Each structure stands twice: as structure tokens, then as C-alpha cells.
Amino acid sequence: MRVPEELSHLLRTIREPIVCSKCADEIAAGTAGAVSLRDYTRLEAGLTARGLQLWCIRHDLNVAHVDFDNSQPEVDFRCIERKVN
Ligand SMILES: [Zn+2]
Structure with missing residues (x-):
């Protein structure tokens, strides 16, 4: 799939x-x-007051919690889907 840079x-x-x-x-x-x-693995991801948390749904425990350190990093929520012909 060709995607613009x-x-x-x-x-x-x-x-x-x-x-x-x-x-x-x-x-x-x-x-x-x-x-x-x-x-x-069954992971859930979400924004928190601290930053971004990854949570294991299977074990109901924290996997990682990224601290944004009170900054607002650029986040892109767009997605690219493949065309089915
Ligand atoms: Zn797990």
C-alpha cells in the first residue's frame, strides 16, 4: 500500500x-x-491524568503508564484503512 510520506x-x-x-x-x-x-495478550490503552496507560485485561493489572510530565504531546488519532476491491 502506497502511503504519502x-x-x-x-x-x-x-x-x-x-x-x-x-x-x-x-x-x-x-x-x-x-x-x-x-x-x-489483551491490552487496553487509555489517557489518564498522568499520561497514557496500558492495562492487561486478562490479568487486570498495569502494563505501563507513560508520564507526559504535564506536557501535551502531539497525538494523531487518524487511521488508514486498506481498500478492498
Ligand atoms: Zn497479562
């Missing part, structure tokens, strides 16, 4: 996934069954 940040550009350590442990131990960590 100014929109390329809207494509998946994750370099280091953030994962729930308990989900990762269960995948590593084989107790989650034959499933990938990406398919097993």
Missing part, C-alpha cells in the same frame, strides 16, 4: 512491542496453549 506514521511502525509480563510468562511456560503472545 506525511502519513507514514499512521502505518504500523512498532519497533519494540510493550507486553504484559504475566502474559509473556504464560506463553513461555506453555500454559497459554499454542498461541502467539500477540494473539494472547
Whole structure:
């Protein structure tokens, strides 16, 4: 899919996934069954008074909480969808 350079940040550009350590442990131990960590993890993301929190729905615990340090970083909520012909 050709995307203009100014929109390329809207494509998946994750370099280091953030994962729930308990989900990762269960995948590593084989107790989650034959499933990938990406398919097993159930994360919820949302804005908080502090910044951005990632929450594991499966384990009901914090995965990461990013502190915006009272700044307002630029956030782009647009998405790009592939055309189905
Ligand atoms: Zn988890």
C-alpha cells in the first residue's frame, strides 16, 4: 500500500512491542496453549491524568503508564484503512 510520506506514521511502525509480563510468562511456560503472545495478550490503552496507560485485561493489572510530565504531546488519532476491491 502506497502511503504519502506525511502519513507514514499512521502505518504500523512498532519497533519494540510493550507486553504484559504475566502474559509473556504464560506463553513461555506453555500454559497459554499454542498461541502467539500477540494473539494472547489483551491490552487496553487509555489517557489518564498522568499520561497514557496500558492495562492487561486478562490479568487486570498495569502494563505501563507513560508520564507526559504535564506536557501535551502531539497525538494523531487518524487511521488508514486498506481498500478492498
Ligand atoms: Zn497479562
